[in-house]
Amino acid sequence: MSIDVSVDAGIATLVLNRPDVLNALDLQAAVRLEDALAKAAGNAAVDGVVLTGAGRAFSAGGDLRWVTQHPDGTAAGFSELAAQVHRCIHLIRQLPKPVVAAVNGVAAGGGFSLALVCDFRVLSETAVLRQAYTSAGLSIDAGGTHALPRLVGHARAMEIAAFDEPISADQALRWHLATRVVLAADVVAESAAVVREVAARSRESFAWSKRLLSNAFSSTLEAHLESERLGIVACADTPEAQARLAAFRRPAH
Numbered sequence: 001m002s003i004d005v006s007v008d009a010g011i012a013t014l015v016l017n018r019p020d021v022l023n024a025l026d027l028q029a030a031v032r033l034e035d036a037l038a039k040a041a042g043n044a045a046v047d048g049v050v051l052t053g054a055g056r057a058f059s060a061g062g063d064l065r066w067v068t069q070h071p072d073g074t075a076a077g078f079s080e081l082a083a084q085v086h087r088c089i090h091l092i093r094q095l096p097k098p099v100v101a102a103v104n105g106v107a108a109g110g111g112f113s114l115a116l117v118c119d120f121r122v123l124s125e126t127a128v129l130r131q132a133y134t135s136a137g138l139s140i141d142a143g144g145t146h147a148l149p150r151l152v153g154h155a156r157a158m159e160i161a162a163f164d165e166p167i168s169a170d171q172a173l174r175w176h177l178a179t180r181v182v183l184a185a186d187v188v189a190e191s192a193a194v195v196r197e198v199a200a201r202s203r204e205s206f207a208w209s210k211r212l213l214s215n216a217f218s219s220t221l222e223a224h225l226e227s228e229r230l231g232i233v234a235c236a237d238t239p240e241a242q243a244r245l246a247a248f249r250r251p252a253h
Contacts, residue, residue, distance in 0.1 A: 002029035004054070005036045010047035010199065011192050012040040018063075019055030025110060026066035030084040037091040047203070048195030049095065051118060052102035052188055053111075061109025061132065061142070082141055085110060089117050089143040093214055096207030098198045102191035104184065108132040113144030116151060119210065121177065122191040124184040129167040129177060131160055150217070151176055202240040208232075 004015040014036050016023035025033070040046045053059050062081050070077030092099050101107075101118035109132040115121050123129075131148075133140045140148070140161060149157040152175050160167070172178040182190045198206050208231035216224065235241050 002026075003032040003036050005039075007040075007043070007046060010045060011050055011195050012036075012043070012046045012048070013050045013052070013188065013192075014040070015052055015054050016059050017054040019053075019057070021063060021065075022057035022060035022106060022108075023053040023055070023111070024060045024063035024066075025081070025085060026063040027081055027084055029063075030081065030088060034084065034088045034091060037088060037095065041091065041095050041097070046097065047199035048098040048100065050100050050102050050188060050191040050195060051114070052104055052191070055105070057105040057111070058101065058103045058107040058127070059111025059114060060106065061111045061113070064136075085114075085142050089114070092117050093143075096210065097203065098195050098206060098210075100179075100191040100194050102187045103127045103129070103178075104187045106130070109136075110142040110144075113140065113142035113147065116147035116177070117143040120179040120191075120194050121172075122180045122182060122187055122194060123169040123172055123178045124187045125169050125181055126184055127169045127172075127181075129172055131164055133164075134161055135164045202235065202238060204235050204238045204240070208235055 002018050004017045006013050014033070016029070018024060018029060037049070040049050062085065067077035067081055068074050070080065098120065099118045100120045100122060101115040103115050103121055103123045104127065105124065106128050107115045108130045112129050112131050115129070131140055131144060148160060152160070156175065167177065169178060169181045173181050179194065180190060212227060212231060215227065219227065
């Protein structure tokens with residue numbers, strides 16, 4: 001299996017398991033990742049997802065050997081693999097539950113982008129991020145150019161794209177590319193803790209917040225305000241909100 005899946009205490013852990021190629025994604029692995037994400041999205045017992053890699057890497061991105069050996073040529077290989085990976089990216093961004101990248105090692109190329117499109121990133125202190133595309137003569141893919149400027153701003157995103165310098169875990173934290181930096185042995189456990197922390201509040205609240213923030217750069221103010229109104233009404237009708245709002249109905253002493 002190229003993707004190992006386990007569900008425990010409300011957390012679906014997805015492990016990219018191709019350590020011999022630094023967990024690079026070929027077409028089969030990307031299809032299995034999409035399937036695992038879809039199942040997590042539809043499983044009511046799952047509060048959130050932790051995505052990580054086996055061995056010493058999170059992911060080196062697309063499997064260039066698979067791409068360059070495509071029977072219809074390299075461009076066709078990139079087209080087919082990118083289309084499949086993009087389905088995974090879309091699922092992550094639409095998933096109404098927190099998705100945490102547990103970056104246990106190198107995240108480069110598509111692995112860099114994959115980590116960025118997750119809601120949170122917990123990095124090992126020895127992790128290294130690198131976009132890597134432009135050094136290979138390629139443009140950034142897998143949602144990287146959508147997520148990167150939203151996380152670090154346009155100017156820094158341009159620097160990362162142009163110069164392709166490796167980014168250490170400490171640098172990632174300063175640049176808001178990392179949510180937390182922890183010891184290597186604690187990456188997955190800390191990522192699970194992030195899921196539990198979010199889930200302890202309200203699924204509906206997080207789902208609406210994620211949706212609204214994702215759409216913030218593409219909607220007009222009028223449309224966004226209406227979405228906010230619909231969101232707060234929907235959240236207010238949930239048992240979690242009702243229980244917490246009950247305190248405000250009690251008479252003051």
